[in-house]
Amino acid sequence: MKKNTTSKGWGSVAVHGGHRPDAAHAHLTPIYASSTYVFDSAEQGMHRFTGQEPGYIYARWGNPTVTEAEEKIALLETYGLNLEAKGILHASGMAAITTLLMSTLSQGDKILSHFSLYGGTDELVHRILPRFGISAVIGDLRDLDRAEELLKSDRSIKMLYLETPANPTLQCVDLAALCALAKKYNCLVACDNTFATPYLQQPLAHGADFVIHSTTKFLNGHGTAIGGILIGKDVERMKTSIGKFFRTTGACASPFDAYLLTQGIKTLEVRMDKHCANAEQIAAFLDQHAAVARVNYTGLSSHPDHVIASKQMRHAGALLSFELKNGLQGGIDFMNKLQLCVRAVSLGTCDTLLSHPASMTHFSVPKEEKEKYGITDGLIRMHVGIETAADIIADLDQALQ
Ligand SMILES: *Cc1c(COP(=O)(O)O)cnc(C)c1O
Numbered sequence: 001m002k003k004n005t006t007s008k009g010w011g012s013v014a015v016h017g018g019h020r021p022d023a024a025h026a027h028l029t030p031i032y033a034s035s036t037y038v039f040d041s042a043e044q045g046m047h048r049f050t051g052q053e054p055g056y057i058y059a060r061w062g063n064p065t066v067t068e069a070e071e072k073i074a075l076l077e078t079y080g081l082n083l084e085a086k087g088i089l090h091a092s093g094m095a096a097i098t099t100l101l102m103s104t105l106s107q108g109d110k111i112l113s114h115f116s117l118y119g120g121t122d123e124l125v126h127r128i129l130p131r132f133g134i135s136a137v138i139g140d141l142r143d144l145d146r147a148e149e150l151l152k153s154d155r156s157i158k159m160l161y162l163e164t165p166a167n168p169t170l171q172c173v174d175l176a177a178l179c180a181l182a183k184k185y186n187c188l189v190a191c192d193n194t195f196a197t198p199y200l201q202q203p204l205a206h207g208a209d210f211v212i213h214s215t216t217k218f219l220n221g222h223g224t225a226i227g228g229i230l231i232g233k234d235v236e237r238m239k240t241s242i243g244k245f246f247r248t249t250g251a252c253a254s255p256f257d258a259y260l261l262t263q264g265i266k267t268l269e270v271r272m273d274k275h276c277a278n279a280e281q282i283a284a285f286l287d288q289h290a291a292v293a294r295v296n297y298t299g300l301s302s303h304p305d306h307v308i309a310s311k312q313m314r315h316a317g318a319l320l321s322f323e324l325k326n327g328l329q330g331g332i333d334f335m336n337k338l339q340l341c342v343r344a345v346s347l348g349t350c351d352t353l354l355s356h357p358a359s360m361t362h363f364s365v366p367k368e369e370k371e372k373y374g375i376t377d378g379l380i381r382m383h384v385g386i387e388t389a390a391d392i393i394a395d396l397d398q399a400l401q
Helices: 010-016 040-048 063-078 093-106 119-134 145-152 175-184 233-241 243-251 255-265 268-288 306-312 326-339 367-372 389-401
Strands: 085-091 110-113 135-138 157-163 188-192 210-214 228-232 292-296 319-326 354-355 381-383
Touching: 010 063, 010 268, 040 268, 063 228, 085 093, 085 243, 085 268, 085 354, 093 119, 093 157, 093 210, 093 243, 110 145, 119 135, 119 157, 119 210, 145 175, 145 243, 175 268, 188 228, 210 306, 228 233, 233 243, 268 292, 268 319, 268 389, 319 326, 326 381, 326 389
Parallel strands: 110 135, 110 157, 157 188, 188 210
Antiparallel strands: 085 228, 210 228, 292 319, 319 381, 354 381
């Protein structure tokens, strides 16, 4: 495989990677609002269709504004690695996950995964894919012996599907160890890297075959568009069977959203540095607060996955959760008192977002189910923004009174 040969720094690739000079000398790649592309001759049309000549044909298949975002993210996911990868931008993170699972798995195949997958992924894996004969085996994959036992006992498992760190308790799994196991049992490995971003963690470096992002989050960075990307290191497969599935099922990204995404990624490094520095201060503040029973943040040595996270991530990231001592009502009261911080689900925006799973995302989930995911009544999930840390802390402090 080809090396990502750039000798440039991470920030330079984030800013310039994927950019091609524009025919009209526009500084930024324009938003190509065109549904179809023109052939100079019948022969050229033929050559584009057969792939003999590169070029755009129809915007469901590809678009120059979209290509720039795809190439930029693929370069960042392979930064410094001896491999090449191809990204396909989708209309949403869920669309990218759907393409991955439906284009690589067939009836009778299984995936091996863990608890506390993203809600949409959980729904897809447990309620939609079973109708097509694709099912999931769920285990605690932090226990490597258990993971091997599951892989060994069920040879219809064709893919390990990982999310690390995972919502809402920031559980992490050992990417290198699980990829090595998967290889032994001839399994593909996919990792949802949304929480970490390629700046903090590179699943491909540990042996993963696919990386997925909801680009809606940190990559876009400003909460201005929904999007998702599927990146694969088997470039041929990405161009053929997976690309064909994508082109046919039509979950393509809009060029406007791709444009916003490209501009967002350019500042990913500086944003992440600030998100992470803020999160560290806020975790320390919450950790010593009398109203807080527990803080889940992998940057704290008290987190059960602190060691794994430190091994495979540049920094613990900007997501944390904490448990209030006063249960459901305590959580509701706290949320209502927030003034600077925003009450909203999602993550990766410039502003700090907090949600209370027990009264919001998981309100209708039975208690035993919730506990399996580590969701207690007083649990608050927090995405730490890039505001001034002292202001975030002051807001939390007054809301905790
Ligand atoms: C948001 C999210 C998704 C889904 O992405 P959409 O862009 O909302 O479709 C998948 N995985 C994780 C970890 C997410 O946070």
